[in-house]
Amino acid sequence: MKGILLVNLGSPESPEPQDVKKYLGEFLMDERVIDVPLWARNLLVKGIILNTRPKASAAAYKKIWWKEGSPLIVLSERLKTKVQKQTESPVALAMRYGSMTIKKGLQELVDKGVDEVLLFPLYPQFAMATTETILVLAEAIQKEHFPNITLESVPAFYNKPDYIDVLSQSITKHLEGVQFEHLLFSYHGVPERHIRKRDITKSHCKIDGKCCSTPSKAHEFCYRHQCLEVTRLVAEKLQLKSGSYSTSFQSRLGFDPWLQPYTDRTIERLGKKGIKNMAIVTPAFVSDCLETLEEIAMEGQEIFHEMGGKQFTTIPCLNDDEEWVLLLSKWINKWSKTNVLSS
Template sequence: MKGVLLVNLGSPESPEPKDVKKYLGEFLMDERVIDVPLWARNLLVKGIILNTRPKASAAAYKKIWWEEGSPLIVLSERLQNKVQEQVEYPVALAMRYGSMTIKKGFQELVDKGVKEVLLFPLYPQFAMATTETITVLAEEIRQDYFPNLKIESVPAFYNKPDYIEVLANSIKKHLADKKYDHILFSYHGVPERHIKKSDVTKSHCKIDGSCCVTPSKAHEYCYKHQCLEVTRLVAEKLQFKGGTFSTSFQSRLGFDPWLLPYTDRTIERLGKQGIKNMAIITPAFVSDCLETLEEIAMEGKEIFHEMGGDHFTTVPCLNDDAEWVMLLSKWIKTWAEQPIKVN
């Protein structure tokens, strides 16, 4: 029997500082999130971040926490349930961090008789800190606990025409009656060194503004290229005029160079330039979470208004959008019937 494991980021058990600290500890100690030697990661995370950040992060989580629980978890469960209604194969849900572990997800499927699993990281673009950390951990768990389980992972789907169509339709729907002079595509940021580490050619990526538009095998694992490509494809699909949209990167941590331009500074610059009506899209996520609901929808809005902006519109992630559910279901059926590749 075949089954599917959808995997998203994860969430603290509650917005209380002790639970947030536990979650941050697991997340930030991942060697693919903070990719420095273990001694340095211990010093940074356990010696500094976990002694300063949990209280502030807990306050941020409290602003967006729903009565049902973490928005990311609730929205992911809604997506899982709706996809399950569309397919005949068992569909489980797991998180890379937190109590909804990948091991539990595999166990749920195995208990239902599943022998082949489609591992589906819920990230359109490839990145060390998202897709790669999921697939690597999943393989380790398979080897240790489920050696007879066959796993096939879904690759990045950022440029799949049917995904771009679903994303564009969602954006069009949410902006239909809104005022906007500029549309900002904001993606989760990563350190520049992650881009170079993911370069399979070991020579293409130079973070110089040209390599992302120069054809290369490196693009298969280049997060920056894939983000820029989503912006280009969606803008082309929706016929956005040049100069009315741009791309930025949010959520930097530490003092190392991260992908530019930064979202907060871009919002500030646009406000100073006289943009009065702005819309912002976050296509690195398929489910709304702390970064979209608090960092963008609240903090970003505050920055924009402080700079003289009037209307700040945030476009929701795909979440459990009906077209997105149908597309996921189609991909799952395609894999189940012809287990070669998802397309």
């Protein structure tokens, strides 16, 4: 019997500092998030970050926390519920970090008689700190606790035409009646070294402005290329004029070079340039979360207004949008019937 495990990032149990500290500890100690030797990661995370950041992060979570709980969890659960209504195979939901573990999600499916699992990381683009860490952990859990089930995973779907259609429709819907001079595509940032580490050619990814637009096998695991490709494909779909849109990267940490241009500085630059009305979309996320609701919708808007901007329109993630639900369900149903993933 086949079943599907949707996996998202995760969330603290509450916006209180002690729960945020616990969550950050698990998240930041992941060797694929902060990919430095264990001694250095311990020093950075346990010695510095967990003694300074939880209080500020908790304050940020409190700004966006819903009565039902964490927005990311609530929205992911809504998505799972809607998808389950469109599919015959059992669907479970898990998080990479926090109490909604992958092990619990797999156990839920096994208890329903599932022995073939489609692991569906809810990330359009591949990255070490998102898709890869989910796949590696899920495989380890399967081998140790569920040796009688098989796992198959959904590859990055950033360039699938039907995904681009759904994303473009969502952007169009939320910009209806909105006058904007610039549309910013903001993606979660990663250190530049992550890009080079996952270059399967060991030579292509130079992050020089040309490599991401030059065909290469490296693009299969290149987060930067995949982000730029989403922007390009959506811009073509929406017939955006050159200069009316751009790409940036948010949420950097530490002092190492991260993917640029940075979102906060891009918003600042656009405001200084005289742009009065801008819109921003965050296609690295399928569910709204701290990084979209607080960092972009609140902090980003504040920066824009400080620079003289007037209207700052944030476009929601796909969340449980009906077209997104139908697309996910179509992909799942195709796999359930044919063992073929979306093409």
